[in-house]
Amino acid sequence: MSRKYFGTDGVRGRxxxxxxxxxFALKLGWAAGRVLGKAQGARVVIGKDTRRSGYVFESALEAGLASAGVDVDLLGPLPTPGVAYLTRALRAQAGVVISASHNPHHDNGVKFFGPDGSKLNDEIELEIEAMIDQPMECVAPELLGRxxxxxxxxxxxxxxxxxxFDEKNLNGIKLVVDCAHGAAYKVAPAVFEELGATVxxxxxxxxxxxINDGCGSTxxxxxxxxxKKRKxxxxxxxDGDADRCLMVDADGNEVDGDQIMYVLAxxxxxxxxxxxxxxxxxxxNLGLEKAIAALGLGFERANVGDRYVMEMLKAKSGNLGGETSGHAIxxxxxxxxxxxxxxxxxxxxxxQTKQSLAQLVSGMYKFPQLLINVPVTGKAKPILELAAVREAEKQSVQRLGSRGRVLLRASGTEPLIRVMVEAEDETETRREAESIAASVRxxxx
Known part of the structure; x- marks a missing residue:
């Protein structure tokens, strides 16, 4: 069954x-309450990031859930993973996050966690979607949620x-933390300071x-x-909801999610x-795959989106996965x-190793990779099936051969087609990526 409202990471839009x-948020809250809070006395926690629109959607979701007979605990501004943690710590039936992650303030979204702190599976999301299309009926006054x-x-x-954090402390380490004017603006500095770092x-x-305006992981x-200024x-x-992390070494060099994955592995x-x-x-990056193989470890590729990384981790009995963009599980x-x-x-x-960040990532060589985002109007997926686009992709694959790879995909969160090319040679990488992007445009x- 196709999705009507839920995307890769919940419901999101302008x-x-x-x-x-x-x-819609009112109806979504009610539908989620009917599906997730079937037992009398069910509780749902709601957290949000710092977007002004969060007040509107928090109130609407709260009203919808309460009208379905579900009690609501409001957490206020809190990182998405913080909501996941408190969902299970407070033994709630579900957690709700109001956030559009790394998107600008004019976007917002709603995503859900189950009682174990994991994102909802497809079957439950589809059940909520089906309930949204039903007439909204409020429970009896004495059964309303509190x-x-x-x-x-x-x-x-x-x-x-x-x-x-398994070590004793972070004494002697000086950090700069960019909170993206987002959900972690209070908790992130406190975590590192309380462990002894200078922040x-x-x-x-x-x-x-x-939020996310010229700052954060994007x-x-x-x-x-x-x-560099503060040495x-x-x-x-x-990012805005703090489920992503990128880093910068002491010389100002970017350390992306693939390099973080290598360090963690x-x-x-x-x-x-x-x-x-x-x-x-x-x-x-192909460099991550090769570096992981050099450690004698297996490497698997999931579809883009942390939910799909999670699904593959569970299917393969793994405990470490992530994305280039900075999601690390x-x-x-x-x-x-x-x-x-x-x-x-x-x-x-x-x-543990008494090494700098630059030293830790030095064992991984990143292949030149270029990602071009092409804005589209309406649905992006049908454009990928057009003959001209498919032919451009095919020709690039043939020209690169075993020296690189090509990936075209529709963004799951924005109206974009993402064109990614990766190859041994940087000039060739750029030429092929721009050729395909021109065909898409x-x-x-």
Whole structure:
């Protein structure tokens, strides 16, 4: 069955445009309450990032859930993985996150976690979709859900993050943390400071409109400059809901999600904590695959999206997976991608080996890779089936041969077609990527 509302990571869109309207959020809350809170006395926790529109959707979801007879705990601004943690810690039937992750403030979204802190499977999402299309009926007045705020939610999540750090402390390490003016603007600096690091924070003054604006994991320029200016050991960049983490070494060089995965794989292998193959995605750099093989480990590629990485990890009995964009899933530590937990695991590897971040990533060679995002109007997937686009892709694959690879895909969260080319030679990489992108642009013109 095809999806009507849910995408790769919940429901997402521009605020005020279907499906991201107050009316739809009310109905979504009610439908989710009917599906996820079937038992009397069911509880659902709601967290959000710092977008101004979060107030609107929090109220609408709260009303919808309560009208279905579900009690609601409001967590306030909290990273997505923090909501996942508190869902299971508070023994709630579900967790709801109001966030559009790395997108600008004018977008927002809603995603769900089950009682174990993992994202909902396809079957439950489809059941919620089916319920949305049913007439909304409020439960009897005496059965309406009650609502309260959990004031110590940030503190609980801070303590959880600290518990995943296996070393004694971070004394002597100087960090710059870019919080993207997002959900982690308070908790991220606190986690590292309470473990002993010296922390300079940037992107920590949200105003409801500046989330991800020229900062965070999608814009590393400010972090690179701050690390070099302040002579820090490294920089940590989170996205708006803090489920992603990228890094910058002491010289201002970017360390992406693939390099973080390599560091974590090597560290967990040394400690005996690694299980199963390492799982990347179709976008993972070929250099990561080769570096993982050099460690004597298996490597598997899932479809793009952390939910698909998670599915493959479970299918292959693995506990480490992630994406180039900075999602890192450490199932030996938590149940979902967590930017803070991932950063702490890299810092633990630095403490254990007494090596810098640059030294830790030096064992992996990144193949030149170029990603071009081509904006489209309407649905992106049909464009990929056009004869001209398929022919352009085919010709590039033939020209590259075994020297590289090509990937075209529709974004699961934005109206974009992503053109990725990876090859041994940087000039050839750019030429082939731009050739395919030009064909896509011509097709959508």
């Amino acid at each position: 605020v005020g445009v279907e499906p991201m309207t107050p009316e 609502v309260k705020r959990i004031n110590d939610a940030p503190g609980r999540y801070i303590e959880f993050c600290k518990s995943t 300079d924070s940037i992107g920590d003054k949200p105003n409801g409109l500046n 814009h590393l320029e400010s972090l690179k400059a701050a690390v 820090a050991d490294l920089g940590i960049a989170l 090597k560290s967990k292998l040394a400690s005996g904590a690694l299980k199963g193959p390492v799982v990347g995605t179709l976008m993972s 450490c199932l030996d530590k938590t149940t979902t991608g967590d930017g803070l937990v991932a950063a702490l695991q890299v810092l633990a590897a630095m403490v 011509a097709a959508v013109a």
